[in-house]
Amino acid sequence: MQLPRDPSNVAHALVAAFPTRLVGDVQSVLAVMPEAKLASMTPFEAEVQGETVAIPSRIYNEEPGADLGRPLAETQQVILHCLYSRHHDGWVRQRHLEQMVASGEPWVVPFVVQLAGEYVLEILEAIGRGLPGLTVPGSAQRRLYGEFIARNPAFFARTERRGVSYWSCYYRWKYGAFGTYPGCVLLEAFRAAVVEQVGAQWPRHMPRVPLADAGERPA
Structure with a gap:
């Protein structure tokens, strides 16, 4: 059974899913995401333009309401969709994938x-x-x-x-x-x-x- 994790550690795990130059944008996204009741699952690593990122296998945050997500800048919206493409619910994964898959x-x-x-x-x-x-x-x-x-x-x-x-x-x-x-x-x-x-x-x-x-x- 997974136990709740210190929210600061949960945030750190999600920040690590993106290149360091995006830290500020990721933090803006995390500010509108409901707090996770369970820790994200073990991450998988990948190299992105010479930098290693660690992406959670699954996250357990509920989706933010439309009003909360609306103020996010374009890059931040893509970050939000990327994170929710790791959601434990397959329908949520699909919905957010469709919003970011064409990104370059x-x-x-x-x-x-x-x-x-x-x-x-x-x-x-x-x-x-x-x-x-x-x-x-x-x-x-x-x-x-x-x-x-x-x-x-x-x-x-x-x-x-x-x-x-x-x-x-x-x-x-x-x-x-x-x-x-x-x-x-x-x-x-x-x-x-x-x-x-x-x-x-x-x-x-x-x-x-x-x-x-x-x-x-x-x-």
């Missing part, structure tokens, strides 16, 4: 990629809708995600493995072949982005799909 900020990327390895089908589909440029060679979105994955190979490997596990556990009955599963389609698009970025093959941690679907060149 590098610090948004780990929040999106983490969700790509999770189990809510509607979230996987929302990521695909929000990143139309991911499948377009040379696009800004493709570069953004390719650069992130190139800097975070272990993070992406875990994401692939989790995607396969959730497919096998929850969706194999519906998508008999992993290649037809929306999570696979999304992960293959990420793989194509990093292959384009590094100009070489990338280690694979999920079942292989036809090259035409994977966007890869033969070895």
